[in-house]
Amino acid sequence: xxxxxxxxxxxxxxxxxxxxxxxxxxxxxxxxxxxxxxxxxxxxxxxxxxxxxxxxxxxxxxxxxxxxxxxxxxxxxxxxxxxxxxxxxxxxxxxxxxxxxxxxxxxxxxxxxxxxxxxxxxxxxxxxxxxxxxxxxxxxxxxxxxxxxxxxxxxxxxxxxxxxxxxxxxxxxxxxxxxxxxxxxxxxxxxxxxxxxxxxxxxxxxxxxxxxxxxxxxxxxxxxxxxxxxxxxxxxxxxxxxxxxxxxxxxxxxxxxxxxxxxxxxxxxxxxxxxxxxxxxxxxxxxxxxxxxxxxxxxx
Amino acid sequence: xxxxxxxxxxxxxxxxxxxxxxxxxxxxxxxxxxxxxxxxxxxxxxxxxxxxxxxxxxxxxxxxxxxxxxxxxxxxxxxxxxxxxxxxxxxxxxxxxxxxxxxxxxxxxxxxxxxxxxxxxxxxxxxxxxxxxxxxxxxxxxxxxxxxxxxxxxxxxxxxxxxxxxxxxxxxxxxxxxxxxxxxxxxxxxxxxxxxxxxxxxxxxxxxxxxxxxxxxxxxxxxxxxxxxxxxxxxxxxxxxxxxxxxxxxxxxxxxxxxxxxxxxxxxxxxxxxxxxxxxxxxxxxxxxxxxxxxxxxxxxxxxxxxxxxxxxxxxxxxxxx
Numbered sequence: 059x060x061x062x063x064x065x066x067x068x069x070x071x072x073x074x075x076x077x078x079x080x081x082x083x084x085x086x087x088x089x090x091x092x093x094x095x096x097x098x099x100x101x102x103x104x105x106x107x108x109x110x111x112x113x114x115x116x117x118x119x120x121x122x123x124x125x126x127x128x129x130x131x132x133x134x135x136x137x138x139x140x141x142x143x144x145x146x147x148x149x150x151x152x153x154x155x156x157x158x159x160x161x162x163x164x165x166x167x168x169x170x171x172x173x174x175x176x177x178x179x180x181x182x183x184x185x186x187x188x189x190x191x192x193x194x195x196x197x198x199x200x201x202x203x204x205x206x207x208x209x210x211x212x213x214x215x216x217x218x219x220x221x222x223x224x225x226x227x228x229x230x231x232x233x234x235x236x237x238x239x240x241x242x243x244x245x246x247x248x249x250x251x252x253x254x255x256x257x258x259x260x261x262x263x264x265x266x267x268x269x270x271x272x273x274x275x276x277x278x279x280x281x282x283x284x285x286x287x288x289x290x291x292x293x294x295x296x297x298x299x300x301x302x303x304x305x306x307x308x309x310x311x312x313x314x315x316x317x318x319x320x321x322x323x324x325x326x327x328x329x330x331x332x333x334x335x336x337x338x339x340x341x342x343x344x345x346x347x348x349x350x351x352x353x354x355x356x357x358x
Numbered sequence: 359x360x361x362x363x364x365x366x367x368x369x370x371x372x373x374x375x376x377x378x379x380x381x382x383x384x385x386x387x388x389x390x391x392x393x394x395x396x397x398x399x400x401x402x403x404x405x406x407x408x409x410x411x412x413x414x415x416x417x418x419x420x421x422x423x424x425x426x427x428x429x430x431x432x433x434x435x436x437x438x439x440x441x442x443x444x445x446x447x448x449x450x451x452x453x454x455x456x457x458x459x460x461x462x463x464x465x466x467x468x469x470x471x472x473x474x475x476x477x478x479x480x481x482x483x484x485x486x487x488x489x490x491x492x493x494x495x496x497x498x499x500x501x502x503x504x505x506x507x508x509x510x511x512x513x514x515x516x517x518x519x520x521x522x523x524x525x526x527x528x529x530x531x532x533x534x535x536x537x538x539x540x541x542x543x544x545x546x547x548x549x550x551x552x553x554x555x556x557x558x559x560x561x562x563x564x565x566x567x568x569x570x571x572x573x574x575x576x577x578x579x580x581x582x583x584x585x586x587x588x589x590x591x592x593x594x595x596x597x598x599x600x601x602x603x604x605x606x607x608x609x610x611x612x613x614x615x616x617x618x619x620x621x622x623x624x625x626x627x628x629x630x631x632x633x634x635x636x637x638x639x640x641x642x643x644x645x646x647x648x649x650x651x652x653x654x655x656x657x658x659x660x661x662x663x664x665x666x667x668x669x670x671x672x673x674x675x676x677x678x679x680x
Contacts, residue, residue, distance in 0.1 A: 248459040255414055256447030256474045256525065266473075270464050 082350045089349070095342025102336055106155035119149035121304025129322050139324035141314060147324060151332050153306040157218055158336060162287040165225045166280045172226070173233025174276060180234070181241030182264055192238070195231035203228040204290055211299040218291075218307070221300035225290055229283070236279055240272040274351045281344035285337035292333050308333050361428075362565045363390040363413065363533055368425035370408055370417065370589075382408050382421070384589040387663075390533065395559065395566040397576030397597070399612070400586035403633050406569045409586070410535045413567065414450060415442055430532065448478035451526040453555075455538040457518035461510035467518075468494070468506025471525045478529045493524045498554055516547035520554065527558060534559075535567045540575065552579055573612055577601050582669075585609050588633050588644040591663060595670030605672035607649050607679075643674070651676045 105112060113119040114137075124144035132139045138147035180191040198206065203225075210224035244250060245268070253263050294300035295309025296316075303310065308329040315325030370383040383405045390396045398406045412423050413434060427434040430449065437445065454460040461470055468490050475486040487506075494502035497520040510518060519539065526534055536555065540548035556579065559566055570576050576583055577597055584594040585608065593606035604610045611629040613619065620626050631648040642657040643649070649656065655675050663673040 248454060248456065249462040251416060252452075252454060252460040253462070254446070255416060255452045257443045257445070257477060258447075258473070259443065267462050271462070 089346060091342050092346035092349075095339050095344075095346055098335055098339030099343055102155050102339065103159060105152055106159050109153045109156060113146075113149035113152045115146040115149040118145040119153035119306055121145070121150075121306065123304075129318075129325075131322075132324055138328040139322070141311070141325045142318075142322075147311070147328050150306040150311060151308070151328050154308045154311065154329060154332060155336075157301060157305065157307050158288055158291070158333070161218060161222050161225075161291050162284045162336075162340075165222050165229060165287045165291075166284045168226045169229035169283075170233050170276065170280055173230035173235075174237040174272075176230075177234035177237025177239075178241045178264060178268060178272070181238035182245055182268065184242075188238070191234065195234050198228065198231040199235070201228070203232075204293060207290060207294060208297065208299055211294055216299045216302060218301040218305065221291055221294045224294075225287055229287070232283075233276065233279070236276060237272060240275055241268055244268050244271050274348060277351060278344045278348045281340055281347055285340035285344075288333060288337055288340070361389045362392045362394070362430065363388075363567065364426075364428040365389065365409070365413070366426040366428070368409065368412055368423065368427065370405070370412060370421050370423045372418075372421050374420060382589055383412070383423075385425070386586070386589065386591055388584050388591060388594070390565045390567055392532065392565055393559070393563040394582065395568055395580040397568045397570060397580035397583045398586055399570055399573055399576050399583060401571060401612075401629075401633060404586040405589045406571075406586050407537055410452070410537050410567060410569050413533075413535060414446055414452060444478075447474050447526075447531075448529040449531050450533045450535065451529070451531045452535040452537065453519070453522050453526050453539045456542045457515060457522045458510070458542065460522060461518065463510050466507050466509055467513065467521050468508075471506075471521065471528060474525055475528050489528060490524070493528045494521065497521070497524045497527075497558070498550075499524070515543050516551065519543060519547075519551055523551075523554065523558070527562065527564070530562060531564055533565045533567060535569070537569045538571070539568075541570075548575075555579070573601070574616055574618060585612070590644065590673065592645065592674070593670075593672045594663070595667075595672075599667070599670050605666050605670070605677040606645075606674045607651050607676070608645050609672075611648075611650075651679050 109119065110116050118124065122145070124140075126144060127140050128142055128144035130136055130140040130144075136146050136148065138151060140146055141150070176191055180188040206228040207221070207224040210227055211221050214220035214223065250263060250267055253267050258267075291300055292309030292312065295307050296313040298313070301307035301310050311329035312326045312333070315322060315327075319326050365386060365388040368383050368386040369381070371378045372380045372382060386405065386409055388396065388398070388409070398409060400406050408417070408421075411417055413427055413429070415423075415434060415437075417423055423435060425435070429445070434442070434445065461467060468487070471490045471493070472483070472486045475481055475489050476483065479486070479489075481489065490506055491502045494505055499505045499517060499520050505513070505517070505521070513521065519542075534555075539555070540551050543551060552575070555566065558564075566580070568576060568580055580597055582595065583597050583600050584591050585600075585606065586592070587608050593600065593604065593609045600609065601613065604613055608629070611627075614627045615629060617626060629648055634644055634647065642655075642659060643661055646652045646656040653676065659675075661673045661675045663671045664677070665671045666677050
């Protein structure tokens with residue numbers, strides 16, 4: 059059969075590839091802050107993985123005390139100084155990247171895994187199921203997340219694992235809400251109807267058409283939340299409700315130096331800066347992901 | 359010509375909290391023969407799109423359909439959801455009004471068409487991909503294997519509508535429902551899309567259920583026309599006869615309102631008033647309040663769809679009026 063073209067200007071411009079990878083590069087070129095956000099996360103992840111190699115005093119990073127060398131200011135021997143027990147702050151900040159990254163990722167991933175499917179089903183089905191699920195989330199959302207996490211964490215007993223569980227419990231309703239809203243708005247899109255007209259099964263409509271469209275807002279939210287979780291874990295640790303000494307936890311380290319913050323400022327400041335940097339990294343990354351994941355933003 | 363699709367006494371009611379709030383279709387009967395193109399025309403709200411959606415059972419949740427829709431010997435309204443899914447997209451498919459929103463924006467066009475082919479034809483990924491390229495070529499898209507990888511926002515409206523048609527015909531359906539397929543396109547592209555549909559129909563022999571508000575377009579494309587008014591068929595007949603000698607005053611009014619037939623320099627004639635929306639309406643003809651030929655009987659008694667000549671029927675007490 060003959061091939062006809064509507065008109066010359068209907069020929070698409072070069073058949074360029076618009077895969078996520080090439081979009082990622084384009085976004086990186088246009089937005090230097092993207093590079094910064096991604097760079098921070100990659101850097102901290104690298105530090106976490108290579109901690110035993112990078113830390114100048116690996117044993118102290120794990121908590122071994124050296125009391126005679128305590129409260130030393132930053133110097134060429136101890137770049138970030140030493141704490142009240144003579145442990146090298148730099149080594150402990152380096153090792154602290156592990157629980158920080160680990161907990162924030164675990165909490166967000168679990169909260170997404172619990173919240174998103176529930177929210178999507180509620181939003182797509184509607185009716186009594188939706189009502190029931192949303193009332194449950196209402197109960198959780200009625201308390202400030204940090205307060206809820208503190209109560210749960212106190213009930214379970216203070217440990218990093220329990221703090222993580224507590225944060226998942228107080229975080230998943232937000233994802234359920236988000237997923238529900240996105241699903242509800244997508245459900246009436248013509249292309250969802252079109253998929254049904256072409257005989258696509260409902261579960262496949264949810265997992266393919268709805269989920270793929272909901273991925274961007276959820277992933278962006280999750281990335282920004284990863285930063286918030288770090289702050290929350292830090293706050294819990296500061297209050298003694300998360301990691302316990304001698305774990306090299308940033309929140310714990312900030313708490314450790316708080317009484318002498320005027321004189322021995324380095325004990326609190328460097329772990330505080332580490333928290334700040336990681337949160338900043340997640341926030342910048344969240345911004346960029348929005349652009350990278352959405353094919354429509356490619357040309358802009 | 360045997361009937362491929364036979365709609366009998368189709369009624370669709372909308373209800374809220376158990377109360378019927380509107381009777382959208384009040385007994386539509388229509389048929390589409392194999393390889394035949396039937397046009398359904400009428401103004402906004404007369405029920406033409408709803409009739410098309412009923413065939414695919416795509417009605418909104420608060421709508422209820424009754425009557426019978428026989429397609430290839432089976433009553434579509436009685437099928438289980440699973441049986442229905444086998445029919446949708448495979449035996450009956452649809453081309454939508456706005457191609458721009460009918461594709462999922464986050465998937466490449468070719469992938470979406472391929473999913474339909476994989477789903478219904480039981481093809482592997484590779485074979486389905488080849489079929490997609492072939493089909494995209496057959497709807498006149500240049501460089502089909504390149505187009506396949508593009509996202510919906512990277513294609514123009516005309517190209518998207520071609521892709522939509524490719525998706526609709528890839529499983530070789532026997533019935534294609536086209537709901538205002540050219541409304542969102544500009545005039546020259548619209549003509550090309552119609553030409554394409556006609557050519558494909560000739561090649562593959564599917565029946566077309568063509569929904570439009572544009573009598574000119576329907577007159578060009580269809581073998582038969584059904585005019586819908588307020589949820590009922592008021593006139594039906596072969597295109598030539600119906601356009602040359604419309605018997606129902608509503609059809610006449612629609613024809614007179616076409617820009618092509620107006621006297622230059624004079625205002626376009628319009629049909630005064632609007633479609634009645636009352637729940638059960640007056641006992642008489644629904645068009646009576648707007649009708650120039652109205653007599654007392656029209657207000658008392660609803661005229662049935664009665665044959666006026668071979669294959670031509672009109673629901674008017676005054677079908678014989680000059």
